[in-house]
Amino acid sequence: xxxxxxxxxxxxxTFKRSNGEMLDAVKNVSxxxxxxxxxxxxxxxxxxxxxxxxxxxxxxxxTHGDATIGGHSITRxxxxxxxxxxxxxxxxALYPTLSARQNLEFFGKMYGxxxxxxxxxxxxxxxxxxxxxxxxxxxxxxxxxMKRRVNIGVGLLHQPRLIYMDExxxxxxxxxRRRILDTVKQMQTEMGMTVLYTSHLMEEVQEISDRVGIxxxxxxxxxxxxxxxxxxxxxxxxxxxxxxxxxxxxLLLTRFRHEVEGVTGAxxxxxxxxxxxxxxxxxxxxxxxxxxxxxxxxPDLIRVANDSGLDIVSVEVREPDLEAVFLHLTGRELRD
Amino acid sequence: MQKILAIIWKELYITYTDRNLLxxxxxxxxxxxxxxxxxFSDLLSGSSDIPISNIPVAIVNRDQGxxxxxxxxxxxxxxxxxxxxxANADEQTLADNALYQLTDAVVLSSVTExxxxxxxxxxxxxxxIPADFSERITYSQEHPTVEPASVEVxxxxxxxxxxxxxxxxxxxxxxxxxxxxIAIAATINALIERAQxxxxxxxxxxxxxxxxxxxPDFAPAFSGETGAVAIExxxxxxRQVSFNPLVTFGSGQAVFFMLFxxxxxxxxxxxxxxxxxxxxxxxxxxxxxMVLLSKFVATFVTCVVQVLLLLVALTIIGSLLSGEFQxxxxxxxxxxxxxxxxxxxxxxxxxxxxxxxxxxxxxxxxVGSLTAMxxxxxxxxxxxxxxxxxxxxxxxxxxxYWGVDAFGKLSVNxxxxxxxxxxxxxxxxxxxxxxWFIFNRRLNV
Numbered sequence: 083x084x085x086x087x088x089x090x091x092x093x094x095x096t097f098k099r100s101n102g103e104m105l106d107a108v109k110n111v112s113x114x115x116x117x118x119x120x121x122x123x124x125x126x127x128x129x130x131x132x133x134x135x136x137x138x139x140x141x142x143x144x145t146h147g148d149a150t151i152g153g154h155s156i157t158r159x160x161x162x163x164x165x166x167x168x169x170x171x172x173x174x175a176l177y178p179t180l181s182a183r184q185n186l187e188f189f190g191k192m193y194g195x196x197x198x199x200x201x202x203x204x205x206x207x208x209x210x211x212x213x214x215x216x217x218x219x220x221x222x223x224x225x226x227x228m229k230r231r232v233n234i235g236v237g238l239l240h241q242p243r244l245i246y247m248d249e250x251x252x253x254x255x256x257x258x259r260r261r262i263l264d265t266v267k268q269m270q271t272e273m274g275m276t277v278l279y280t281s282h283l284m285e286e287v288q289e290i291s292d293r294v295g296i297x298x299x300x301x302x303x304x305x306x307x308x309x310x311x312x313x314x315x316x317x318x319x320x321x322x323x324x325x326x327x328x329x330x331x332x333l334l335l336t337r338f339r340h341e342v343e344g345v346t347g348a349x350x351x352x353x354x355x356x357x358x359x360x361x362x363x364x365x366x367x368x369x370x371x372x373x374x375x376x377x378x379x380x381p382d383l384i385r386v387a388n389d390s391g392l393d394i395v396s397v398e399v400r401e402p403d404l405e406a407v408f409l410h411l412t413g414r415e416l417r418d
Numbered sequence: 419m420q421k422i423l424a425i426i427w428k429e430l431y432i433t434y435t436d437r438n439l440l441x442x443x444x445x446x447x448x449x450x451x452x453x454x455x456x457x458f459s460d461l462l463s464g465s466s467d468i469p470i471s472n473i474p475v476a477i478v479n480r481d482q483g484x485x486x487x488x489x490x491x492x493x494x495x496x497x498x499x500x501x502x503x504x505a506n507a508d509e510q511t512l513a514d515n516a517l518y519q520l521t522d523a524v525v526l527s528s529v530t531e532x533x534x535x536x537x538x539x540x541x542x543x544x545x546x547i548p549a550d551f552s553e554r555i556t557y558s559q560e561h562p563t564v565e566p567a568s569v570e571v572x573x574x575x576x577x578x579x580x581x582x583x584x585x586x587x588x589x590x591x592x593x594x595x596x597x598x599x600i601a602i603a604a605t606i607n608a609l610i611e612r613a614q615x616x617x618x619x620x621x622x623x624x625x626x627x628x629x630x631x632x633x634p635d636f637a638p639a640f641s642g643e644t645g646a647v648a649i650e651x652x653x654x655x656x657r658q659v660s661f662n663p664l665v666t667f668g669s670g671q672a673v674f675f676m677l678f679x680x681x682x683x684x685x686x687x688x689x690x691x692x693x694x695x696x697x698x699x700x701x702x703x704x705x706x707x708m709v710l711l712s713k714f715v716a717t718f719v720t721c722v723v724q725v726l727l728l729l730v731a732l733t734i735i736g737s738l739l740s741g742e743f744q745x746x747x748x749x750x751x752x753x754x755x756x757x758x759x760x761x762x763x764x765x766x767x768x769x770x771x772x773x774x775x776x777x778x779x780x781x782x783x784x785v786g787s788l789t790a791m792x793x794x795x796x797x798x799x800x801x802x803x804x805x806x807x808x809x810x811x812x813x814x815x816x817x818x819y820w821g822v823d824a825f826g827k828l829s830v831n832x833x834x835x836x837x838x839x840x841x842x843x844x845x846x847x848x849x850x851x852x853x854w855f856i857f858n859r860r861l862n863v
Contacts, residue, residue, distance in 0.1 A: 136697075139701045140701055141697050161705070162703075164701060164703040169698060171694045173693060174693070174694075175693060175694035175695045176695065177428070177695060179436065180428070180432070184431075189698065191420060192421055192424070192699060192703075193702055194420075196420060
């Protein structure tokens with residue numbers, strides 16, 4: 083059996099814009115996805131995640147490079163590769179006037195299922211997504227969360243070895259989101275599936291992923307486990323001290339760096355926030371302190387600030403996460 | 419094959435459970451055909467051989483005539499001869515001549531009076547023959563060309579059907595006159611040339627002419643009896659039956675609304691792309707050509723079903739209104755089926771093409787509707803475009819013209835529909851292939 087479920091090599095895609103300019107949406111991306119792991123592609127909107135996956139799933143022809151699914155090339159053996167892949171698009175890719183069961187059975191036929199085998203699989207999937215009692219209802223009558231579950235069910239119907247899920251929790255309530263994330267873990271642990279997951283939500287990716295690829299401006303800038311990636315930025319916490327409109331002196335920042343144990347850096351940022359009535363903006367100063375064991379450094383930070391006559395309005399401690407990794411690698415926030 | 423059938427089934431299921439689409443596909447054309455049928459209920463009742471009768475028409479002949487080979491000809495007079503019964507015509511003559519029954523023609527001397535009569539509704543139309551009519555269309559050795567001549571049919575827009583009939587009659591008479599003139603000139607020229615090249619024949623012909631033995635009768639060349647105007651048709655049993663507007667208007671509506679159906683059905687490709695179901699299909703191990711072909715076949719089947727249902731419904735309506743069962747589409751079932759199939763193929767092909775060149779379903783709806791409307795206008799669904807300069811020619815580029823023409827021919831048991839079938843088949847295939855190529859290229863960016 084092939085060690086890697088997916089092997090992506092030098093995958094590139096160039097689009098021609100309407101003004102004639104060429105846009106390199108994906109640039110020489112290479113990575114592997116191991117059998118049975120949940121691999122997430124993380125990046126802001128427009129980073130190239132969907133384009134990369136669209137090439138892997140055969141929707142777009144690569145400008146350059148190739149990828150294999152279970153050893154089958156997506157450019158030379160596309161039908162063989164597609165048989166191993168289940169697709170769960172970000173959109174609710176279902177026929178609204180067909181019932182849940184009709185949708186499942188229709189797409190099942192597209193994967194070569196028929197007769198009793200198709201019916202049995204439809205039953206199993208309806209059971210899995212907990213919609214058996216609504217199986218004959220039209221999709222258009224379902225809630226957003228229920229539609230998402232059927233959307234996932236269609237991708238599971240032919241028992242693919244690899245399932246690709248593109249932002250499956252977009253636009254749904256927290257309860258449904260929780261349910262979907264549990265389902266993804268179940269697919270891995272109970273069904274032995276390999277999962278390729280894309281999201282711009284760092285928390286989700288961090289929770290479910292075995293390994294993560296960070297993509298930005300069409301380039302894969304880092305790949306590894308969440309732990310590996312966090313190590314890249316060191317195990318330092320970020321402490322965000324809100325000081326409102328008060329003046330922050332350079333002397334205070336220097337005292338933070340020299341008098342508080344564990345602090346390796348301190349900067350002052352001037353932001354603006356809306357007033358309570360939402361009509362005006364107010365200065366909203368922030369002191370960002372980088373510190374090892376940030377919680378332990380917090381009392382000393384507050385003491386030094388008070389000594390300098392500065393009132394700290396609020397404090398937030400951010401432990402190292404993928405957001406910090408992205409910030410470290412690109413110099414900007416993931417949500418920008 | 420299972421996948422193709424599954425996609426086709428899905429398409430048909432969605433189509434036939436969509437009430438809005440069903441209204442466009444079936445209810446609207448049926449309602450329109452019913453309204454038209456009721457308007458022509460006298461015609462369908464079988465109470466008269468020519469239910470449309472006595473269309474009031476004024477003829478103003480300003481033609482100055484010409485002299486040819488020593489004889490005077492006034493071709494404008496032919497309109498009067500054909501449409502206005504002689505003063506001494508007996509009842510049998512009047513009953514036997516279809517045109518005398520169809521029209522109630524009067525001769526006027528004033529164009530102004532004729533126009534005023536049309537404007538105030540006294541006449542459905544006025545045929546106004548210009549002063550140089552004969553001069554322009556007469557062919558002779560001295561004037562060996564036939565120039566375009568305009569016979570004005572001044573029509574009352576409130577009586578569009580009657581006016582359309584008068585327009586067709588005027589057009590047919592004009593053509594008959596032009597053809598007759600050329601035939602006469604050609605005959606005389608041939609005789610003169612032979613007389614010049616064969617002295618013996620020339621002497622003999624001269625003697626016969628001098629003795630009054632050569633008195634050609636060219637009157638039939640200008641007569642309506644030669645079939646200048648065909649408004650009758652025969653059933654298989656040879657019984658004369660009336661002109662049936664259900665065939666013309668019904669088939670026009672059927673083909674017209676089939677275009678809308680084809681556009682809407684093909685447009686679902688764009689909706690599927692927006693909803694990502696198309697991408698989901700393409701991401702499955704289903705060859706892309708299979709997806710597009712199935713869509714096309716589903717559109718085609720939808721069109722076929724729609725037209726067949728409408729043909730059957732119109733037959734039933736026609737039978738109910740006439741009080742007896744009438745097969746209004748003719749008896750050549752295979753040819754009718756072939757016409758339905760190629761018309762549906764052409765419509766589906768056009769639908770796929772329109773879908774391929776627009777970007778969004780909304781654009782598809784607008785462009786598709788405009789295309790269908792334009793085809794309807796040019797093709798003659800709303801008013802006859804035959805004989806109208808440019809439009810008449812353009813109409814031959816439309817599915818509607820060839821489809822309606824084929825149904826019309828079949829309804830009178832004519833079988834010369836090969837040009838119709840070939841045009842529609844080629845039209846469908848060319849547009850489908852072009853649409854397929856463009857859409858596939860756009861998907862595969």
